[in-house]
Amino acid sequence: xxxxxxxxxxxxxxxxxxxxxxxxxxxxxxxxxxxxxxxxxxxxxxxxxxxxxxxxxxxxxxxxxxxxxxxxxxxxxxxxxxxx
Numbered sequence: 890x891x892x893x894x895x896x897x898x899x900x901x902x903x904x905x906x907x908x909x910x911x912x913x914x915x916x917x918x919x920x921x922x923x924x925x926x927x928x929x930x931x932x933x934x935x936x937x938x939x940x941x942x943x944x945x946x947x948x949x950x951x952x953x954x955x956x957x958x959x960x961x962x963x964x965x966x967x968x969x970x971x972x973x
Contacts, residue, residue: 898925899948902940902969909937909955909962917941918954918961927955941966 903917909930917925924947930939943966947953950968954961 901948903964905937905964915957
């Protein structure tokens with residue numbers, strides 16, 4: 890199988906200044922389309938930071954929504970400094 894430059898998904902960081910109700914079923918939504926899912930998160934003072942697996946085309950510094958059963962919360966998808 891030839892897989893050169895054909896990675897479908899990638900790991901990206903996300904953050905929010907709002908109260909986030911993230912779970913393992915939380916989805917990342919960009920322009921109304923689900924592009925990935927939350928893998929982990931941590932609450933730190935007034936912000937929430939985490940990691941998500943997203944489609945390769947969505948892996949850039951953009952605004953998105955974190956969607957779960959109860960609501961949608963605005964988030965920012967961002968590169969994390971420890972892998973730059």
